[in-house]
Amino acid sequence: MFTLDRDRQDKQEMRMSVVGALQEAIQENANVVALEADLGGASGWTNIQKTHPDNFINVGIAEANMIGIAAGLSVTGFVPFVHTFGPFATRRVFDQIFLSGAYAFNTLNIYGSDPGFCAGPNGGTHTTWEDVALMRTIPDAVICDAADDVQMDWIIKEFAKMEGIHYIRGNRKGVRNLYAKGSTFRLGKANLLREGEDVLLISAGQLVSDALDAANELASQDIDVEVLDMFTIKPLDVEAILKHSKDKKHIVVLENHSITGGLGSAVAEVIAEHALQIPLMRMGCKEAFGQVGSQEYLQKEFGLTKDDVVKTIQNLTI
Amino acid sequence: MNASEVKDLKVLSAKIRLDVMKMLSSLGYGHVGGSLSIVEVLSVLYGKYMRYDASNPSWDKRDMFVLSKGHAGPGLYATLANVGFFEKDMLYTLNAGGTNMPSHPDRSKTPGVDMTTGSLGQGTSVAAGIATGFKMNHTDQKVYLIVGDGELNEGQCWEAFQYIAHNKLNNCIVFIDNNKRQLDGYTCDVCNPFDIEAKMRAFGFHALSVNGADEKAIADAIELSFDVKDQAVCIILDTIKGQGIPYFEQLEANHSVKFNSEETQLATSEAIANLEAYIVKEGA
Numbered sequence: 001m002f003t004l005d006r007d008r009q010d011k012q013e014m015r016m017s018v019v020g021a022l023q024e025a026i027q028e029n030a031n032v033v034a035l036e037a038d039l040g041g042a043s044g045w046t047n048i049q050k051t052h053p054d055n056f057i058n059v060g061i062a063e064a065n066m067i068g069i070a071a072g073l074s075v076t077g078f079v080p081f082v083h084t085f086g087p088f089a090t091r092r093v094f095d096q097i098f099l100s101g102a103y104a105f106n107t108l109n110i111y112g113s114d115p116g117f118c119a120g121p122n123g124g125t126h127t128t129w130e131d132v133a134l135m136r137t138i139p140d141a142v143i144c145d146a147a148d149d150v151q152m153d154w155i156i157k158e159f160a161k162m163e164g165i166h167y168i169r170g171n172r173k174g175v176r177n178l179y180a181k182g183s184t185f186r187l188g189k190a191n192l193l194r195e196g197e198d199v200l201l202i203s204a205g206q207l208v209s210d211a212l213d214a215a216n217e218l219a220s221q222d223i224d225v226e227v228l229d230m231f232t233i234k235p236l237d238v239e240a241i242l243k244h245s246k247d248k249k250h251i252v253v254l255e256n257h258s259i260t261g262g263l264g265s266a267v268a269e270v271i272a273e274h275a276l277q278i279p280l281m282r283m284g285c286k287e288a289f290g291q292v293g294s295q296e297y298l299q300k301e302f303g304l305t306k307d308d309v310v311k312t313i314q315n316l317t318i
Numbered sequence: 319m320n321a322s323e324v325k326d327l328k329v330l331s332a333k334i335r336l337d338v339m340k341m342l343s344s345l346g347y348g349h350v351g352g353s354l355s356i357v358e359v360l361s362v363l364y365g366k367y368m369r370y371d372a373s374n375p376s377w378d379k380r381d382m383f384v385l386s387k388g389h390a391g392p393g394l395y396a397t398l399a400n401v402g403f404f405e406k407d408m409l410y411t412l413n414a415g416g417t418n419m420p421s422h423p424d425r426s427k428t429p430g431v432d433m434t435t436g437s438l439g440q441g442t443s444v445a446a447g448i449a450t451g452f453k454m455n456h457t458d459q460k461v462y463l464i465v466g467d468g469e470l471n472e473g474q475c476w477e478a479f480q481y482i483a484h485n486k487l488n489n490c491i492v493f494i495d496n497n498k499r500q501l502d503g504y505t506c507d508v509c510n511p512f513d514i515e516a517k518m519r520a521f522g523f524h525a526l527s528v529n530g531a532d533e534k535a536i537a538d539a540i541e542l543s544f545d546v547k548d549q550a551v552c553i554i555l556d557t558i559k560g561q562g563i564p565y566f567e568q569l570e571a572n573h574s575v576k577f578n579s580e581e582t583q584l585a586t587s588e589a590i591a592n593l594e595a596y597i598v599k600e601g602a
Contacts, residue, residue, distance in 0.1 A: 033454075057450070060484075065443045065477035072447015075382070075425075075433060076455065095437055096474075100444050104434035105426050 002183035002191055005150075008209065011174030015044040017149035018111055018170075021156035022048055022081060026055045032160055033073055035059060035082045037066045043083045043113060043172060063088045067096035067108065074106035079160055085119070086112035086169055087128035094134055102138045102165045109159045115145070115169040115205070116256035117298035119290055127290020133261025135167045136234055142187065143234040145205035145256075145263075146170040150179040151231055158187060173295075175206045178229075188232045190240040196226035199313055200245050203254040204230045204263050207304060211254050214309035223313060233263050241270045245278055250316045252281045254309055259284040283312060319537050323366070327533040329601045330400060331361040335562050336593040337396035341409040343577045343586045348412070349421070351559035351572035353393035355497040355530065356385075356464055359555055360397040362536045363462055372402035375429040381459055382432040382448050386441025386475075387466035387495065388422035389574075395419055395428065403430035432461075439472030441465070442492075446478045449490035464493045468500025471509050476521070483522030483550040491543055492523070492552040495530065497559040501573040515554050523552040530555030531562065563589045 025032045026048070038061045040046040049056040059066045063084050070080035082089070089112035090097070101108040112131050114120070119127040135143050142164065146152035152170055159166040185191065193208070194215050203211040208229045215225035226244055230237065245251055251271065253264035264282030271280055285302050299305050335357045342348035363383065364370075371377040385394050392412065399406045411417040418427040422436030433448075435441040445463035452459045465475055482490050494514055498505055505511050518525035524546045528535040536555070543551040559573070560566030565585035569575065577583060 054454070059481055060477075062477040062481070064439075064474045065446070065481055068440055068443020068474070068478065069447035069450060069481065072433075072444040072449070073451045073454075075444065075448050076451025077378075078451055078454070096440060096443070099434065099437045100440045104424075104444075 002185055003180040004193065005177040005180045008177050010177050012149035012177060013173055014146065014149050014152050014170045014175050015113070015172040017152040018083075018156055019044045019047050021153045023051055025157055025160035026052045029079060029160065030055070031077060032079045032081065033057065035066050035070055035080055037061055037063045037084045037088070039084055045083060063093050064096045067093045068100050070108050071100035071104060071106040074108065079107060079109070081109040081111065081156075083111040083113060085122070085126050086115040086131045087126060090131040090134050090167070091128060097165065098138060102141065107163045108165050110167045112167060112169045113172045116285065117295055117302055117304065118171040118173070118256070120295045120298065121292060123292030124290040129258040129285040129290065130261065131167070131169060132233055132257050132263065133265070136261060136266065138165055141165040141167060141234060142232065144168045144187075144232050147205060147208040147229055147231055148175050148178040150177070150181055150183050151185065154183070154185055155231070169205065171206055176209045178209050178212075185231065188235045188237055190237040191229040191231065192226070192244065193229055194225065194227040196224035197247070198224045198249055199316065200226050200228065200248045200251045201254065201309070201313070202228045202230050202241070202251065202263065202267060204233055205256050207254050207256050210304070210306040211309060213306045214313065217306070217310055218313055221314070225313065230263060233266060236266050236270070238270050241267060242274060245276055248278060250279050250281060252283060252309070252313060254304065255284040256304060257284050259286055281312060281316065283309065319534060324534050325600060327361050327365045327537070329597060330365045331358050331533060332593050332596050332600075333400045334361055334393065334396045336590060336597065337399060337406065337409055338392050339563070339586055339590055339593070341392055341396065341412050342575070343583075344410055345412050346578065347576045348392055348574065349389045350566055350575040351499065352387060352390040352466060352495070352497065354563065354566060355557040355559050355561045356390055356393050356495050357562060358531055358533050359464065359493055359536050360393060362533050362540065364397050364401045366537060367540055368462065369459070370430070372430065375403060379457070379459065382461045384433045384435065384441045384445040384448070384461060384463045385423055386435055386445070386463060387438065387469050388435035388441065391421055391423045394423055394431070398428070398430040438466070438469045439474035442475045442478035445490055446482050446487065449482065449487040450485065452489050453487065458489070460489045460491060462491050462493065464495055466500070467494060467496045467498065467505050467511060467514065468508070470494070470511050470514070471500075479518070479521045479523070486548055487550055488543070488546055488548070490550065491540065492550070494518075494552065494554045495557055496554050497557040497561070499559040499573070518552040518554070522550065524549045525552040525554065527554040527556055530557035565589065
């Protein structure tokens with residue numbers, strides 16, 4: 001069960017949540033191994049090296065090799081977690097994940113950090129708007145986008161218990177609290193955060209907080225928005241989409257990802273395949289590459305702020 | 319290794335080579351060149367050094383084998399069949415729809431296949447991971463890795479080699495099948511590998527070159543590698559693409575061969591007859 005954090009103002013570093021969850025997972029199961037491609041200082045995983053030196057490997061700046069080594073560790077019964085920045089954790093090593101990992105029925109847990117506008121000052125070369133699109137094509141892969149540190153912690157520990165290919169994306173740095181400590185979730189089940197009659201707003205990752213803020217602001221303008229946190233993008237909670245889109249005039253998807261191949265596309269497939277006859281607005285990156293700037297600047301630049309959501313929904317015909 | 323052991327391994331090599339030829343000629347096409355060049359090393363590994371239980375392929379104390387040059391799958395399958403992992407009938411289902419003998423090895427399908435390979439370069443890293451896992455488990459199990467010389471074009475090999483050498487993974491025995499040819503021609507013409515042994519030394523390996531058609535020389539190199547305590551080991555096999563069958567050794571485009579010409583069929587029949595005669599004579 002989950003409950004929302006009371007004031008949702010404090011920020012917690014997501015990377016420290018990952019580190020803490022992995023340290024706990026290692027305590028639970030000595031076969032859990034954390035692998036880095038020389039970003040331990042950036043991910044905080046050097047803390048794992050300090051507390052559990054036998055469960056940490058820095059392979060050097062060699063992401064493809066890291067995925068292969070993780071697959072080999074899986075062959076010998078270990079539970080590997082790997083980290084690098086989102087684009088290098090997916091796009092750069094896609095064939096290694098696909099063949100040495102998925103096709104060979106090995107287990108890989110992958111944390112791709114700083115997706116979308118979270119790349120901030122690292123800029124366009126370090127930006128991924130396409131990681132979810134790529135990972136969605138891998139049969140039976142699980143894909144999550146963590147809304148805050150509480151959810152991140154829960155997902156990492158859940159992944160540690162499962163076999164297969166599991167990808168989680170999330171900011172390394174401070175993200176506003178959404179869920180109260182101790183909240184639990186169900187993989188593949190969306191969280192209903194706010195009920196409403198007019199519009200179904202679906203989001204994932206740290207943008208869920210902005211989605212909820214937008215819905216609250218729109219309520220004062222008599223626009224009633226229902227908000228779903230679709231933190232598991234694959235397998236998608238189709239049932240929740242069918243249930244919560246009933247009698248809605250619009251569905252809006254807000255994602256820190258390209259509108260091509262991500263959550264918006266996944267929702268579009270459900271709408272089409274179930275002939276829902278509800279217009280869909282996809283808010284995400286549209287045919288563009290990433291750029292450099294602060295996270296705040298980039299979120300605004302790509303039209304993904306709370307104000308952008310408010311404006312978008314105000315302009316819908318309701 | 320005494321003379322009788324050497325003879326046994328030579329007979330096993332002949333049996334593997336025979337089955338490679340029979341399965342590929344029966345199919346009508348396949349990766350002849352690279353399958354034949356690793357026959358002797360497969361014979362020495364599965365005939366003498368590797369610990370496995372053919373009746374229990376997933377035995378958790380076994381040594382493992384990674385064929386990073388996955389297109390030589392038929393060579394591995396012929397070996398596994400000869401040491402008892404499955405019946406030889408299975409060899410004749412190669413590449414058929416629904417088969418457990420796909421052209422490239424698949425650990426979820428074929429008994430005895432430890433890793434799925436085919437996208438070149440990737441097996442090197444996986445073998446490195448398996449060796450790491452064995453070390454972390456404090457077991458003396460080993461992983462044997464075969465990489466093609468053409469495959470060395472792939473950058474991932476060198477990422478893995480650097481890791482294996484840095485971590486002194488002497489439980490990962492790296493074989494490089496130096497048959498000097500790749501699909502489109504000679505390695506020195508496509509993308510010159512230069513001196514492979516010197517390169518492996520420069521990467522931090524204890525590297526040595528042996529005649530890859532000589533079971534005793536391969537066995538001696540493996541024995542030597544067991545004595546290397548604090549360094550990764552690489553054995554470069556001096557081989558010939560199409561090894562052991564003069565017609566295929568001399569055939570210019572011998573990476574993948576179609577058995578549709580009279581000349582090829584005749585040479586294949588002759589090779590099969592010679593191998594069968596040798597096995598009858600020496601195996602008795």
